[in-house]
Amino acid sequence: MANRELSPSSAKLRLLKSAVLLLPLMSCAAIAADKPSQEYKPFRLSVAQISTQSAEVANGNTELQRDSLLLSAGMNVPLNQQWSLGFRVGYDRLDYDWRNITLTGANNVAPLFGTDGQNWDHINRYRAGVSLNYRMDKHWAFFLAPQIQYAYADTASASEAQSYDIVASAMYAFDSGNMIGFGVAYLNDIDEVRTVPYLAMRWQIDEHWALANPFQAGFSGPAGLELSYRFNSDWNVGFGSSRRTERFLIEDDGTVVETNEWVSYLRGGWQATPALTVNLYAGYYFDGELEVTDQAALEMDSQGAAALDIEFKF
Incomplete structure (x- = not known):
């Protein structure tokens, strides 16, 4: 069925999916600690543009096409040889272009538009x-990072859309340079609280090949392997x-929409200058759904997507 009730197993899977979104926080900090310091650049600015094809929702007439603009800035300040402090801010604009919205019948999408059926077109996030990083020795690094977020549609208020998380983790670097990390994430979301363990890794197979969690801001997302x-x-x-x-508030009464989907992708990366990195993505979203406040899950058809991610360090 295109519109179905959420099962307990689906709820447990969602906890895991939310936790793995936090993987880059630990992994990037540990990897940065291993890099040479002669060209150290403490500031980072990045912009990513993501676009998808139109996709049918709930196997009906309703179609959805999405465009996202992701902006972020951060800095890392070494306090001494062992301690460093990081700061980061970001803003995302997620545009949802709905077409042929069907609110009645077997394949309706009414749960997505709340009690009054008001259409929402974009999300502000x-x-x-x-972050606090501690490098104990050449092998062990520890990490603590609290974060606050507001994610809400144009039909909701920012004051009702607050969520925060705290991540504590440890990363071990082998003599070969390969790394593996473990951590715990405490997530206080808009309408639920959970605590979940997670795993991160970066494995250099040889001088050319590497296997790791994706870290770029492009549409691949951090969860998974590249x-x-x-x-x-x-x-x-x-x-x-x-x-x-992606999870956001659509009504001030606590109605929340969460999009879940898998993506397979091909990425091309160019280190244009020591300060400028460009990544271009082509991919395919599949097994997607939109969940509404733990009550309904509406299926979303597969679709192609493209993204451009630009990062500047100075």
Whole structure:
């Protein structure tokens, strides 16, 4: 069925999906600690544009086409040889272009538009966080990061859309340079609280091949794995599959929509200058659904997507 009740197993799976969204927080900090310091650049600015094809929702006439603009800025300040402090802020604009909306009949999408059926077209998402990193020795690094976020549609208020999380983790670096990490995420979301363990990794197979969690801001999302090949210091490609989850408030009465989907993608990366990195993605979303406040799950057809991710360090 296109519109179905959520099962207990689906709820448990969602907890795991939410936790893996936090993987880059630990992994990137530990990897950065291993990089040479002679060209250290503490500030980062990034912008990503994501676009999808139209997809049918609930196997009916309703179609959805999405465009997203993701902006983020951050800095990392070394306090001494062992401690560093990080700051980050971000804003995302998620545009939802609904077409042929069907609110009645067997394949209706009425749960997505709340009690009054009011249409929403875009989501604002603001986020800010700090991180504290401790490098104990050449092998062990520890990480603590609280973050606050507001994610709400144009039919809801920011004051009702607050959520926050705290991530505590440890990363172990082998003599070979390969890394594996473990952590716990406490997530206080808009309408639920959960605590979930997670795993992160980066494994350098040889001088060209590497297997790791995706870290870029493009549509791949952080959850999953990417196999990458580096041709030289300027060019690399990657192929991976990952899980995307986005959660936001659509009504001030606590009605929340969560999108869940898998994506397989091909990525091309270019290190244009020591300060400028460009990644271009082509991918395919599948097994997607939109969940509404733990009550209904509406299926979303597969669709193609493309993304451009640009990062500037200084």
